[in-house]
Amino acid sequence: MSLAFTLLFALFVGLAIGSFLNVLIVRIPKGENIAFPPSHCPACGNALKWWHNIPLLSWIALRGRCAYCQSPISTLYPAVExxxxxxxxxxxxKTGLNAxxxxxxxIFALLLALSVIDFEYYAVPDSLNLTALALALLTxxxxxxxxxxxxxxxxxDHYQSMLVTRFEDAAVMAASFFALGLLVKLAIKKDALGEADIIIAGTMGAMLGFPLVLVAIYIAALLAIVPALFARNHxxxxxxxLAMGTWVAYIFDEPILHWWSSLYA
Ligand SMILES: [Zn+2]
Structure with missing residues (x-):
């Protein structure tokens, strides 16, 4: 299988999953059913035809407007796709096309959905968060x-040892975030790390293992400093x-691990 075919196939599957992710992002925070009613325009309520719903292409063909009422469709949809x-x-x-x-x-798609929901609502639904953790533990x-x-x-035995490692790494990371959250709360009397962050730390530990997960947390903290300075009271x-740090550590695991081992050489 050629690399171009692998990447194109993966891209198309991802676009389709992204389309479903939009449904989760819009409906779960509102407590709506994710299967019914079928997709409709939030402005005029008209049900979408299948050709209005093709990932990315429909948004481009419709020039970002509803086919019925012409009200603008958020760029969030094609962006998520x-x-x-x-x-x-x-x-x-990294993996080729396999399980x-x-x-x-x-798992990365769920982390993306959690990121968008956190960004819009400052709250993360446990249902998606725990699904990501379960998938990461049971991969x-x-x-x-x-x-x-x-x-x-x-x-x-082959799977057993991988499972045990994942559960251990998830537990260590979740416990560390829990302890860190308590310390910060004692120090500044504010909730800095929520329950959602603790679950995501567990997911990251299971996916990446040590020491990669530590690098991922470090990257996440570095990336968060700039907006934290600008936001001040927000x-x-x-x-x-956390999701971006996880992706960077996962994709660039080889140079990161090489650099890590050179520290102790
Ligand atoms: Zn409409």
Missing amino acids: LLTGLLFATVAL DWFVTSL PLFLFGWDMATGSPHPF MVPFVPF
Whole structure:
């Protein structure tokens, strides 16, 4: 399979998942059902035809306006679709097209949805957050495969040790964030790290493992400093930065680990 085909296929799957992600982003914070009613224009209420709903292309063809009432459609929709497409494509660069690619990309897609919701509502729905954590913990269960060296399926031990490592790393990260949150609360009498951040720290620990997850947190903190300085009294949503740090650490794991080991050489 050529690289171009892999990337295009991953991009298209990501665009389609991104379209569904928009439904989650719009409906979950309002407590609406995610399956019914079918997609409709929030301004005029007309149900969308399937050709109004093609990821990215429909928004471009309609020039960002509703086909019925011409009211503008938020650029958030095509942006989420494009970003999800790019997430699926970049993860495919690391994994190729397989179960690992799909599950890992799906976790990144959920982190993107959580980021957008955190940005808009300053609140993160547990349903999506815990789904991401569960997928990150249980990823090894989706990776049934053959050991190329022996030509037989991997023994269960293979998955068991991966599962144990993921649970351990998630627990250490979640406990660290919980402790850090308590310390900050004692120091400045304000809630700095919420329950949502603790769950995401667990997801990051499970996905990345040590020491990559520490680099991801560091990148997230660096990226969050500038908006935190500008916002002053406003809250700065931290979830988008945690998600960005996770992506950077996941994609650039090799140079990061190389640099890390050089510190101790
Ligand atoms: Zn309309």
